[in-house]
Amino acid sequence: MRRCVPQGRGPRRLSASPTDAPDADEFEVSVFGPGKGESSALHLGDGRWIVVDSCRDQRSGQNAVLRYFESIGVDPASQVEMVVATHAHDDHIAGISEIFDACTDADFVCPTALSREEFAALIELDALATTGLKKRNFGEFRQVNDLILSRGMTTGMSRRRYALEGRLLHPRITGTASPAVSVRSLSPSDQAVSLTLQKLHKYFPSPGSTIRPPFVDPNELAVALWVEVGDKSALLGADLLTGPAGCGWGAVLSTFSPESRASFYKVAHHGSTNADHPEVWARLLTDQPVAVIAPYRSSGLPTTAQQAELCRRTPSVYATATPSIPKPSNSVRGTAATLNQIATNVHDPWGMAGQVRARAGKASDWKVQLFGPALKLC
């Protein structure tokens, strides 16, 4: 492992990222965070990429993945095959419409529950309730849907695909010089979809109730992904929780049994205990996988104890940044001073986004590189 940006030299910016693109037969998983959201970019070989969720660097205002693509010479319009929204939380999809807009040839993948009328109704309610407001909870999905419709009208092609338990989203291709590739969604389960639709239905307001922007999206519908490139596999845990019964990791483990285990794990739900299923480590992951966390600072995830637990399981745990709230910038301090009569604990929970980049060639181990505030936890 080599660190590309020296420590202790003042602000370490993502612009210090290298400009070297992966080799054609290299499998890459880059994890970005914690900007407004977190994101992963995966190189599947031959210059083909998929993007999972979105991360907007709050300091620079730039989309971390698009900026990375620009720095390594990737054309998102022609080289990105799939954009995945694992669920509708703000910390995963802020800026995803910008990514999909740039990735004109890509399919958009989302949990099947988000394709249903119940969710479309929430998007409509959100638009009505937030008229005149800056903040819209489901504005990203509305824009993505607009893009799908306009591209569909223009090309006649389907651009939206649904993630379900055990669905092959990207077929394995064998017999060519390039490594075989498969991308499979491991969740949500039927039970999770049913539970989610019940919650969405229950959330729909009744006449006479107070207008309030909708603020709902259960984590149980999160899309976990299993990605195989050549002889390597990666598990991306999204925000999938351990349960409840019939949902989460419990459901995944009851239906999915891979031929080989994953040597890379994007740790589920920011390392939270409620997403840590011991059987995932025992049955889906190799003995000492590379584990990467994108912290969620608003909730202090992962805690020190959770970090220690992860380090007990594997000696290769990386984080895109420290889980603690970053030192406030001058502008945040200025805002805190202005608001000091009325507000406390004024902070920017996102800070600068870091990048953990893991690359593996054919029959070689993962090489991990850290950029910006990313660090090795153990």
Next chain:
Amino acid sequence: METKFGWSTETVSSANTGASVRRLGVTQARTTPTPAQDLVGMSSAGVTKIPARTERPIRITVAETTTTQTSDIAARARNLQSNFVVPSPARSMPERVTGMQRWEGQVLGVEVDYFTAELVPLDHEGPTVHADFDRSLVAESDRELLAPGAPFYCNVRTVIGDGGQPIRTSTLAMRRLGIWSQQVLDEALRAARERAQALERFSD
């Protein structure tokens, strides 16, 4: 604990300026406080404030004090009142607003005593931040609105008060969006159905 008063040696008399003589005022908000009130107020705040309306300010330093010493302070202040006077300005200045900053907030989570919100600047350049607010800042009649997703506005206004002292006031106002009507909800459902069907054509 000993209370110490440090006074400047300079005394301003009305004869120098020709202005009317007024008592010393040291706080932002009060216009004609009694010296005793001022001294107690200063000691509890633990800071020294120089009134802008004194043309040649007298410095007062209060080190430390306790509540039990309040009567002593008041008595000493009454004794000092006749010796230390400052002139008021020739004419009072009208209050004027010098700064106003607004944020749009969205409630992220509600606890027993406070709520957490995301604040987006509305009328100025600045970072989007998270912050905690005391629930008591929300009007009693609006507390039912406090729930994740609820929007509100936060204003901070700076005015130059009588005497030139900047005064800052902050307000938090929940935004009332009204109530859902059957007609609007029906229309939202119809639009959602149409949109879901349209998207279905381009989905697999």
